[in-house]
Amino acid sequence: MIDQSSTDPFALARDAADYIAQQTSVASHDIALVLGSGWGEAAELIGETTHTLQATDIPGFAAPAVEGHVGTIRSIVTPAGKRALVLGARTHYYEGRGVRAVVHGVRTAAATGAKTLVLTNGCGGLQEQWTPGTPVLISDHLNLTAASPLEGATFVDLTDLYSKRLRDLAREVDPSLDEGVYAQFTGPHYETPAEVQYAKRIGADLVGMSTALEAIAARHAGMEVFGMSLVTNLAAGISAIPLSHAEVLEAGQAAGPRISRLLADIIGRL
Ligand code: 8IG
Secondary structure (H helix, E strand, O other): OOOOOOOOHHHHHHHHHHHHHHHHOOOOOOEEEEOOOOOOOHHHHHOEEEEEEEHHHOOOOOOOOOOOOOOEEEEEEOOOOOEEEEEOOOOOHHHOOOHHHHOHHHHHHHHOOOOEEEEEEEEEEOOOOOOOOEEEEEEEEEEOOOOOOOOOOOOOOOOOOEOHHHHHHHHHHOOOOEEEEEEEOOOOOOOOHHHHHHHHHOOOOEEEOOOHHHHHHHHHOOOEEEEEEEEEEEOEOOEOOOOOHHHHHHHHHHHHHHHHHHHHHHHHHO
């Protein structure tokens, strides 16, 4: 069992939100975004960044563990005047800091007032037609981590966790967007081809190492969740080519401008 801090995780999120409000002079944020691999450029297009905070200065946050992940939290004002909090500092389950640390950013976002949470990630695709660089809407998830961000008798309904309303809105921006079921594995290793076939048989279309635990915490906090994946590679065994982190970063970089524009256009409609 991971030794989690004895601090109440919601009190810690409240502290983090208070720090953000004090540093930015923004009393309340409307939207929060977690920008995963490949999605970083979207921050520039969503609006004007008014404040950039180092994640490590904010209560409960730690430095990112992965190349290509950003350790800053930004406050952005959109052209429509909405305040967006961009979390570039995702903590992954495989870092071993416990589930509370994984969802601290989400709980902080909720504590800043955000009612909508946009979760993005880079992932492996199980559908051959999704070539690297294809964005896919998340319609539902399979949590294969054997963990939950909720503790005790906290029974939360996860029906329509990935808001149909927001998926429909995204398709107004780009009607060609496909959707699929995201399976969260713990990582940090990629799946074996057999595990990918297992995921496919139980209904997965996408495999990754984030998002599901965050979405559960967001629903518990009362936020409406929008999820979008960037397929950066075909999952192991789906294509003949072995996976590499370099390939993942490359596909993200190549698709960056297009998917960032897409996400910014969707945010503009929220
Ligand atoms: I980027 O193929 C990225 N993240 N689990 N499998 C899992 N996570 C990923 C993958 C993948 N690609």
